[in-house]
Every structure is written in C-alpha cells, then in structure tokens.
C-alpha cells in the first residue's frame with residue numbers, strides 16, 4: 001500500500017492557474033468557456049497536451065469528452081474512471097469542474113513519480129458540457145449510453161443554436177456521440193472531486209464533504225386562481241385574493257419540511273407572477289414555481305404529496321382554485337456506499353475532518369451512478385460562492401482534496417474500499 005503518497009500542490013496550482021487563463025475575458029475577471037466555444041476547444045487541446053505529457057494515451061471521444069488513459073498492470077480488469085468537467089458557465093470561476101480533472105491528472109503524475117503501477121487501468125475524463133449549455137449533461141450522458149441520436153439532433157442552447165451546428169463549427173461530427181458509450185461492465189468505479197459550491201463545509205470548519213447522493217428535484221408550475229376585484233370596494237372578508245394564498249403557503253414551508261421532509265429537503269418558490277399585477281387590484285391569480293429537492297426518493301415523494309395537500313387546504317380557506325403542472329421530476333441518485341467508505345478512510349489516513357452531506361447541485365457523478373459504483377467528495381468554497389468570478393478554494397483545501405482522491409483511488413484499485421464492497425466488478 002502506498003499510503004505515504006501525496007500530490008504535488010505546486011504542479012496542481014500551476015495547472016489550475018494555467019487552465020484558468022483560457023477563456024478569460026480581458027474586461028472581466030470570470031471565465032467564458034461555455035461548451036463548444038473556441039475557448040472550450042482551446043482548453044480541451046491544452047488538456048490533451050497535459051495528459052500526454054503525463055504519459056496518458058489521450059484523445060477526444062465521439063462526444064468530444066477529453067479522455068486520458070493509463071493502462072494497469074493487469075490489462076484485463078475493468079477501468080477506474082476519474083472525472084469532472086472543464087467547461088464553465090458565463091463568468092464562471094477557475095475551480096468548478098477543473099479541480100476534479102486536474103487533481104485526477106496530478107494523482108496520476110504522483111503515482112508515476114513514485115513508480116507505483118496500479119493493477120487497473122485508469123481513465124481521466126473531462127466531460128463535455130456539464131454546465132448544460134445545450135440543456136443536459138451531454139458528455140456524461142453520451143459516455144454512459146443515456147443519449148439517443150434524436151437527443152443529439154434536438155439539443156439547443158438558450159439562444160437557439162443547435163448542438164449539431166455548434167459541434168460542426170468546431171470540426172466535430174455530432175453523430176459520433178453515440179460511439180462514446182462505454183460498456184458498464186468495463187467500468188470498475190467512478191470518483192469525482194469537486195468544490196462544494198455552498199457554505200456548509202466552511203461554516204462547519206470541515207475539510208472534506210463525502211457526498212451521500214445527488215438530490216432529486218421536482219419542479220412545478222402552480223396556479224392559485226381567485227377573483228380580481230377593486231382594491232377599494234371589495235371588503236377584506238369577501239375577497240378571493242390569490243396572493244394571500246401564496247403567502248400562507250410560503251409560511252407553511254418550514255412545517256412541511258419538518259413534518260414530511262428531512263434535513264436535506266429544500267423547497268423554493270423562485271418565480272412569482274401576480275395577475276393582473278396592478279397596485280389597486282386584488283390579485284385574481286398567483287402563478288409561481290415550486291422546486292423541491294431531497295436525496296431520498298421516498299422523502300421527495302412525501303414532500304410533493306404534502307405540498308399538494310397544503311396547497312389545496314389553503315386554496316379552500318381563501319376561496320381559490322388550485323392547479324399545478326409538473327414541469328420535471330428528476331429522481332435522486334444515491335452515491336455508492338463502498339466508494340463513500342473509501343473517501344472516509346482516505347480522509348482519516350490524512351487526518352482530515354469529514355462529514356457526510358448531500359449534493360444539492362447536479363454533477364457528472366449523477367449519471368455515472370446509473371452504470372457503476374460512483375462517489376464524490378467536496379472541498380470548501382470560500383463564502384460558498386460559485387458560478388461567479390470570485391469563486392475561490394484555499395490552496396490547502398485543493399491539496400487536501402487531491403490527496404484524498406489519490407488515497408481513495410489506491411484503495412479502490414486494491415479492492416480494499418470497505419466492508420460494503422460488492423464482489424465482481
């Protein structure tokens with residue numbers, strides 16, 4: 001066992017800062033490296049060079065995922081995949097996604113320097129369009145075989161640019177995306193390191209967050225329908241005021257979570273329209289979005305049921321009608337228990353504090369859970385900021401995360417990642 005092995009923070013820092021220059025808008029502090037833009041392609045070429053310099057066989061697969069591969073000592077074993085993404089949102093930060101990819105690269109260099117040969121092959125993947133410029137997570141969906149040619153041909157960005165046109169402009173062949181799909185039985189495990197993008201680890205002064213699962217999400221469009229009346233002539237007790245219904249519902253949210261949710265539940269009313277929306281008119285209609293999240297499928301269903309019950313009781317109380325439309329329902333994706341165990345024991349060997357936590361944001365890991373034993377860890381985000389130019393993670397935390405990834409990789413390769421390990425692979 002190579003428990004003394006550590007990543008080089010100097011090399012990792014150098015890579016993060018170098019990649020952090022690609023797609024940087026000179027007038028702005030942030031990164032503009034949206035999927036299939038010129039800057040994104042430049043970043044992919046830069047990464048291919050870095051992977052080759054570290055001894056990997058590196059190429060773009062059919063979905064333009066950057067894939068670097070190192071063969072193992074036993075050529076016939078399924079592959080351990082490490083990955084994240086290098087695309088950014090507009091005005092994004094330098095750690096989101098890039099940390100997981102470049103830390104994975106640094107792990108492989110640390111192993112090479114120490115002349116440690118893993119028994120399994122390792123693939124390091126920077127998945128295309130994790131940030132969802134074209135509406136999904138194109139790269140990892142292709143890699144895990146969860147994409148149809150029809151999906152590829154119908155994906156568009158918010159400006160109406162099709163994925164097909166964007167790929168062709170980069171000299172890529174969109175239909176080849178189907179060939180990016182891997183056989184699940186050739187993948188042994190998936191590991192991802194990512195910044196938390198939230199305030200919890202910093203607030204709790206904890207080094208590592210071991211992710212238990214990616215939250216499922218339901219998104220509703222809710223309508224409370226009352227009666228628009230003159231605000232002066234209609235007495236308070238004779239109104240059907242849709243806003244009062246919405247206000248009552250908002251007030252009930254903490255109780256709904258307390259009674260039917262969990263500490264990982266989230267309910268958010270993010271967008272509200274009052275109709276007719278006039279200062280001197282009682283609002284006859286309140287149209288709003290309701291987004292619910294939890295990591296447990298049953299809890300998410302209970303939350304949804306409870307919201308429906310509460311809304312209909314409130315509607316009756318205020319003489320309103322209530323309708324809702326389910327815009328989307330995404331099942332929670334639990335991470336693998338044996339991979340979580342590997343990350344926990346890695347953190348303990350490194351004397352790092354750790355807590356278990358959910359991921360409220362989506363990540364490449366969520367699609368990998370469908371095909372293999374997948375797990376991820378978070379390191380702290382300063383002030384919880386992400387998807388913004390002042391996104392920051394302390395270099396010490398960068399180093400901790402990379403070392404934790406390296407130690408977990410060694411355990412998974414050796415098959416010593418805890419009692420819950422399933423046999424085979």
Ligand SMILES: [Zn+2]
Pocket residue numbers: 085096097130194
């Ligand atoms: Zn990310």
